[in-house]
Amino acid sequence: MTTIHDFNGAVLSPLLCELGEGPSFEAETGTLWWFDIIGRKLHELNLAENLHTGHALPFMASVVARVDEQRQLIASEKGLFFRDRTTGELTLHCELEADKPGNRSNDGRVHPSGSLWIGTMSKTGEAEAGAIYHVAGGIVTRLFDKIGIPNSICFSPDGATGYFVDTKVNRLMQVPLDAATGLPRGEAEVFVDRSGQPGGVDGSICDREGSIWNACWGEGALDRYTSTGEHVERYRLPANQTTCPVVLADGRIAVTSARDGLDDAARAADPLAGATFVLPLSVKGQKEPSYKA
Numbered sequence: 001m002t003t004i005h006d007f008n009g010a011v012l013s014p015l016l017c018e019l020g021e022g023p024s025f026e027a028e029t030g031t032l033w034w035f036d037i038i039g040r041k042l043h044e045l046n047l048a049e050n051l052h053t054g055h056a057l058p059f060m061a062s063v064v065a066r067v068d069e070q071r072q073l074i075a076s077e078k079g080l081f082f083r084d085r086t087t088g089e090l091t092l093h094c095e096l097e098a099d100k101p102g103n104r105s106n107d108g109r110v111h112p113s114g115s116l117w118i119g120t121m122s123k124t125g126e127a128e129a130g131a132i133y134h135v136a137g138g139i140v141t142r143l144f145d146k147i148g149i150p151n152s153i154c155f156s157p158d159g160a161t162g163y164f165v166d167t168k169v170n171r172l173m174q175v176p177l178d179a180a181t182g183l184p185r186g187e188a189e190v191f192v193d194r195s196g197q198p199g200g201v202d203g204s205i206c207d208r209e210g211s212i213w214n215a216c217w218g219e220g221a222l223d224r225y226t227s228t229g230e231h232v233e234r235y236r237l238p239a240n241q242t243t244c245p246v247v248l249a250d251g252r253i254a255v256t257s258a259r260d261g262l263d264d265a266a267r268a269a270d271p272l273a274g275a276t277f278v279l280p281l282s283v284k285g286q287k288e289p290s291y292k293a
Helices: 264-269
Strands: 003-005 010-013 020-026 031-036 041-046 051-056 061-066 071-076 079-084 090-094 103-110 116-122 130-136 139-147 150-155 161-166 171-176 189-193 200-206 212-217 221-225 231-236 242-247 253-257 276-279
Touching: 010 041, 020 061, 020 103, 020 200, 020 242, 020 253, 031 061, 061 103, 061 116, 071 103, 071 116, 116 139, 116 150, 116 161, 130 150, 150 212, 161 200, 171 200, 212 253, 221 242
Parallel strands: 003 231, 103 150, 150 200, 200 242
Antiparallel strands: 010 276, 020 031, 031 041, 041 051, 061 071, 071 079, 079 090, 103 116, 116 130, 130 139, 150 161, 161 171, 171 189, 200 212, 212 221, 212 242, 221 231, 242 253, 253 276
16 A cells, blocks of 8 residues: 655756756765756755755766765766866766767666766667666666666665666666675675556665665655565655655755756646655654765
């Protein structure tokens, strides 16, 4: 039985992103980061001061991770870059599918070991055009091939299980991992099968208790699955194309959304599409690991 909750949260950021994605909470600075992939912008929100800063980017990017006090790692259509926090200067760390200019980065997350999982996809949404990679110290290893839209990359608290989905297939997968490296040590298996059901399994996070929180694209919802894959809760949100959640320091969950693909009539009917929302929950989130360069 799935418990349905009506929206009782708030708009955390009224900025309407074309494709809001990749939210990450940096505990060290109390900052929420997220992207407008299509708008080529990195958003920064200091939660204590409610101070927003937008950073224009020269490319489409989708994942940001802490490296240290001076640098961040940015995953983009042009590869992985270090970003200087003070100047915004970008320095190439390693290439990613340099032979596929029609692809871009999408969902990704740093594993507790300090390695990065990053997915790629066709800019036009072509089926099976992308992949999911493991990056450690600039060394790139392909993990899963023929992925259409890679999403839901997250990890169990002990780092021994990884999760991912091809949203075009809509089967959330789980795979056993070497907790010390973040590399698979077995085959991926279906964890939650939503093929044929409404909505797409989009971005996910795993909390400290092992529950998976998933933003359901097209359904305007945040879903919670137990560590055994049972769908136990759905939280409604006031934007149809919800994309990815993130747990904040106080246990609230922020969720990004998108306007991409909506015509004028659909945008008028979904006026908060692209905004970032916050739900007044008390979730025990995992601290986002830093990428080990």
